[in-house]
Amino acid sequence: MTSFQPKIDTSPKVSSTISRTTCYMCACRCGINVHLENGKVKYIEGNKDHPVNKGVLCAKGSAGIMQHYSPARLQSPMKRVGPRGSGEFAKISWEEALTSVANLLGPIRRKAPEKLAFFTGRDQSQSFTGWWAQQFGTPNYAAHGGFCSVNMAAAGIYTMGGSFWEFGSPDWERTKLLMIFGVAEDHDSNPIKMGLGKLKKRGAKVIGVNPVRTGYNAIADEWVGITPGTDGLFILCLIRELLLSGNVDLKYLANYTNAPFLVNTEHNSANLGLIARNKNGEPLIHDRIKKKIHAFSGKNVKPHLTGKVTIDGQEHTTVFELLAEKYLKKEYSPEEVSKKCGISPFQIKKLAKEIADTAFKEEIVIDQEWVDWKGVNHKKMVGRPVSFHAMRGISAHSNGFQTCRSLHLLQILLGSIEVPGGFRFKPPYPKSYLVHPKPHHKVTPGMPLDGPHLGYIQSPEDLAVDSDGKPKRIDKAFSWENPFSAHGLMHMVISNAYANDPYEIDTLFLYMANMAWNSSMNTQSVIEMLTAKKDDGTYKIKNIVYSDSYSSEMVSYADIILPDTTYLERHDCISLLDRPIGEPDIIADAIRWPVVEPDRDVRCFQSVLLDLGHRLKMPGFIKDNGDPTYKDYEDYIKNHERKPNIGPLAGFRGESGIESGRGSPNANQIKNYIKNGGFWSEDIPVEFQFFKPWNIGYQNWAVEKGLFDEPKPYVFEIYLEPLAKFQRAAKGLGSVKCPTNMQERILKTMDPLPIWYDPIGESDDNEAYPLHAITQRPAAMYHSWGSQNAWLRQIHGYNYLFVSSEIWEKNKFHEGDWAILESVHNSITVPVAKMEAVNKNTVWTWNAIGKKSGAWALDKGAPEFNKGFLINHLISELLPPKKNGFRCSNSDPITGQAAWFDLKVRIRKAKAGEVKDRKIEKSHKSPVDMPPKVISYGKDF
């Protein structure tokens, strides 16, 4: 048969409208073009003008259509009619729902605001939700950072005024060597993939440090298959190698860090551990030219980095000398470290050499003058083209804060922060912890809290504890147990509320946080806590109000459901007051706006909060005449001023709509954002693009843009004095006394110089529990959200436990086998698969694939229920009791970060009966209608 070539239409119309908004399929916040036809979403693609993704889009983003039309979308407000966990609900009106919630909250606010615990999950409106909670007056507010990556954020802010991801990024255009540690493949997903692509194109080297070689690590030029929890030791060993060979940037250290500062090292001094300061509070240094001690702040300061000096009769030692004394010790040598890290001494030495050579022999120089904060003019911008990125793999351990600090120290010693080719901050960062608020927790019935909830502790005086040391917050954030818990401890709220520890609460109000499932440790017990009753038949956690867009596991445990919209049906602001979308060269923020109208009885949760604030007559939410201050969230975004002339969005401000950063509210602001593609951005002038913490031009520009009220240059804190102040308290020094049962823990972990210690949550019994168990994030899923997505669940519909060939052979596993995986806490039955590209003592699986039957509008037979599993069941939220019976949370002792990855396990082959009778969570009735049997999406177009 000869070929017949039909005539086809190669120029079909794509859509009638393109609406440009911001994606919410993960936390990356890419710009998207939503193509609409007949009021329906036809196609979603990346926005080429957008600073985050420049046109590309990941699998989740492209699958947005299936999320937007997901059968798991909640349809209307509901109240629970069956027991908690039954999934039995009745539809109610918004009026009934809001009246019920206002009736719960009104008396709480009047009598004891702390009895409301309001926690939001993967919330991108924290500057708003936090303000709502502040005006309500409860101290009990936080978002999901505590169980996500607070170690990374807090260690970065404390050490250098910013961290990875939203805070900054590698200089993708110039860096020649990138080292990534424990990077989750769904975090900052597109920018990292784009960056890796650029590096590959240029032939720059990528080194992946991760026990598992998937995703980014799969394409890394070199893989370091490290043992979980030992990254800090590996980094400190690299530091030792660099110090010993003289590969550190002394000039950078002397000018931009506290390396030359003088620490009191007089053995019996009342000021032991404190940095010497003059009477104006300025840190002192020992000048090597003038040969005397004076303030660091002077213009022609030439500080010594080494040496001990006597001030007021007491010995003081430079930070740098303390650092050298610590890290040159043999315990950090490659030979010693290798045993724990599972990396050969040879590979460590080879990596140290590559890092050193790239940093110091391939220096980058840009011909660009700049002026520092002391008024010194620099002719050029000199950079060290080595950069790093890290995520949960290193932060979700109980030694994570110090490990993240170690990584920042490594970058600082190389002089590679805020320089060409290194790591660069994105506005509003860099911003020292000294400029961030401290935590606030003063409760006055009927009144707002005394300030923002979350912040950065500077000394024990700032803790949220009463005079007996008892925590003031339900999650025990900012207490002696976790002093620097800058993001709160959401993972402890249910457990503490159940135990009335430190006090009883009345209402738990949650927003998009799947705390009954994958976002909690010890899932089984958490479900029991949510459903536990008192003797009088009432629930132990009295009231639970929940807002979500979808029928997640948490829905069935709530009493009242406030259904939220999808991301295409709502207003949002990606604000500079919050987690903005800047890049190292630009300042930017963005919006979401309703590109389609909801076809259900749902409301944008932030508008619902405004309504509740008005009903509760909260200051800021009600006008003098009784009208609501803001009619909805869009109105708030446009008109709210956090400070005069500073609002949620920085673009298109002022009467004329052309002011940025500072400016009066503008009625057309949102329209202008929409016209501009859903975002606003401005270039940072080239002479301000590097050395931002010390570049006076940048500092002044930042003031102009409303990021600060006055220039706030600062130095990087290699020696973190707030940590020293806690150790002083533990030694009985200073005015605040540390509780006796916390002394040992604080002395062990809160070292003012980065240290490494064995993860606290790991079982000591290496023989009984020889293996590490961790999860990885698949690139095509965002937490639990993807399983309701018809397209994404065809990629990850169930998960295996991946084990090394060594474990596979030892247990005589065969394809299709199941295993019993046991921790000290619990055991689960899981399907196994063999893998070579994994640390030999580590087993792993994909995160949050397993689901509870009845949730997410999936059929009863869905593999997410029957084969998929969570390892959360193996992780206790509390550590085993100490001698005095006290149980600490399974968290980093400094920040309270959930120590997910401290898990140790053992494995054995499951018998046929054990597989058949394995524990699967009992099914509940689906709160939403059951899904269609077939989809042929697109036939309407």
Next chain:
Amino acid sequence: MTSLPRQTDKKLGLAIDLDTCVGCHACVISCKEWNTSNYGVPLSDVEPYGANPVGSFLNRVHTFEAKLEERPAQIIHFPKSCLHCEDAPCVTVCPTGASYKRTEDGIVLVNEDWCIGCGLCAWACPYGAREMDEVAGVMKKCTLCVDRIYNENIPEEDREPACVRSCPAGARHFGDFADPTSSVSKLTKERGGIDLMPEQGTKPVNKYLPPRLKNDIAQENFDVLRPLLEEHDKNISGFLSWVDKTLEKF
């Protein structure tokens, strides 16, 4: 049986970089998203929320593990779609003439009006690149986004396949392999691009750029950093005096 054009004016296809692909599935979903509501019948999903969800996809990413002697194991992500072969057995096997290769650009397409859903082409394709849509009973395959690449309703810079436009890592490249000066031809030459299963004699147009050899092999005599001084472990004063001397130079 259906005949192939003797030659085509252009040879449009993809160069897929296996050294850069992180296996994120962006191309898989953007392909599905575009093609379910454009050329031909939708790409259906059967049991989309059930026990065994099966949908039609024109592009899928497979993951393999490779372990060379004395080297750490490696994961390779391998995206696979129709390779638009010059000697396409899926075309010649077609009993109705529904499968054809376009003379102007070499794209292999299915004329869905003529397709009887017999499935012979899927059997003939050695790459498994065709999928029968269960609902429509029509054979589906990569069209190289024939309705994008010439589409005058979209901006010129976007006239490339959806998978190429979306790929975050830039691992997919689209162009004319008949033109030796095209970017894909040059890239393929530079990187030693290969044909998939050349022994099948299909002459695929798409090329794969192989993963670069990783350098994480243990080499005993690799250069390491030289300490400034011997015996630092016992005494740090030597190190500190180096610091002092170096600082003096500034």
